[in-house]
């Protein structure tokens with residue numbers, strides 16, 4: 001119940017005085033009754049004495065955290081709609097916020113208009129909803145760190161995280177769909193890890209990897225002598241997983257006969273070992289995933305319609321990476337950091353131009369492709385930075401960023417124009433070499449410095465110093481026939497530095 005029926009009360013819990021002030025100003029302007037607390041502890045007291053309709057709750061505060069406060073608040077104020085505000089938008093926070101019954105979640109810094117509209121929808125929901133049937137918050141369930149991490153700040157992925165939080169704690173069957181490499185397996189695991197069965201077994205079965213004639217025995221077990229080769233009794237995955245969670249991956253590849261058995265296990269909660277008439281009760285939560293178009297398969301009668309409806313209770317549809325390109329830089333960063341952790345080498349970085357190429361690619365293989373590609377490029381890169389040249393040629397070609405295209409050679413007329421201009425601008429002489437198809441930058445006789453600069457800009461966009469350095473070193477080495485002592489002298493660097501640069505720029509030959 002609201003403190004007053006016609007004036008909704010909004011409680012702002014945040015240790016940031018300025019933010020509380022701004023929020024109070026915009027909310028009071030809407031004629032809401034705004035009350036404040038500067039800590040989680042003070043907020044709990046305020047909530048108890050004022051029964052607010054909506055609570056805007058900061059996550060990062062000295063003392064009790066927002067997530068902790070959220071759990072207490074949900075217990076003590078089941079009627080309040082809580083919006084968690086946080087500057088630290090991690091996957092786990094979003095999942096936990098939803099799991100512990102937050103109405104929604106907003107990342108700081110936010111637009112005041114956005115929080116206002118969120119507050120209004122929370123108020124609308126609070127008056128609409130029959131709260132009596134609301135579930136109690138789950139006490140004492142602390143979600144484990146999601147192993148491997150799930151990355152995504154796009155709104156599409158934030159919605160996925162919210163759904164995980166909402167479905168994790170119930171035993172509902174969840175169907176995860178999406179193109180290959182979008183992270184279905186990762187999502188299934190996150191649901192399990194955040195569920196009440198997190199301490200129970202989790203078994204993932206890849207239905208596509210097991211031959212049709214073996215899958216039944218794999219899932220349900222068999223008796224000794226049930227078929228040729230069944231020399232011993234075998235306990236199946238469903239039985240092994242009693243009390244836990246089974247993830248049927250690639251369920252679209254399952255034979256119709258097996259589908260029937262799965263349906264029964266789901267409907268009756270019981271199974272039969274192959275070759276036995278005894279039924280065994282099993283309590284498993286089922287998660288499933290596929291990249292197959294199940295709806296079409298149902299129409300074509302290659303997937304059982306009844307099983308489809310049974311599995312599709314909650315559907316989490318993962319968007320392909322090309323529809324959430326804002327996640328690309330984050331994912332790249334994540335892969336590089338994990339690589340550094342695993343290889344105990346220093347963290348490699350990526351040049352802005354290489355990242356921009358990755359941000360233009362359409363990623364048919366989704367996150368898996370990105371992961372493999374970044375991994376490979378990091379290993380291939382000679383320096384600590386992944387450069388454009390370290391990316392696979394196919395990708396560069398696909399995004400129209402061909403570093404192997406030689407700079408167009410200049411005709412005589414242009415050359416003489418350049419020579420004319422060279423009278424007026426400071427110019428450096430670059431030793432003459434034949435234009436080579438592998439080179440991004442071609443030295444031309446008498447070319448003025450500004451022209452070289454322009455060509456570097458056109459050819460590479462950014463990091464031009466690095467490209468220029470590579471080229472100057474290459475030309476010098478060529479001039480002196482590869483004699484490093486001489487080249488180092490001309491370049492004005494020590495031989496050790498020259499060697500390092502040669503490694504870095506792959507100038508061994």
Ligand SMILES: Nc1ncnc2c1ncn2[C@@H]1O[C@H](COP(=O)(O)OP(=O)(O)OP(=O)(O)O)[C@@H](O)[C@H]1O
Nearest residue numbers: 149150151179180181182183184185186291367368
């Ligand atoms: N959001 C994400 N954050 C971090 N890593 C991710 C994310 N999504 C996917 N990955 C990584 O990408 C790879 C592919 O993910 P996963 O195996 O879950 O894909 P899938 O959807 O099951 O693909 P398939 O249909 O081919 O089985 C994994 O290594 C996974 O860790």
Ligand SMILES: [Mg+2]
Nearest residue numbers: 184185249289
């Ligand atoms: Mg998979």
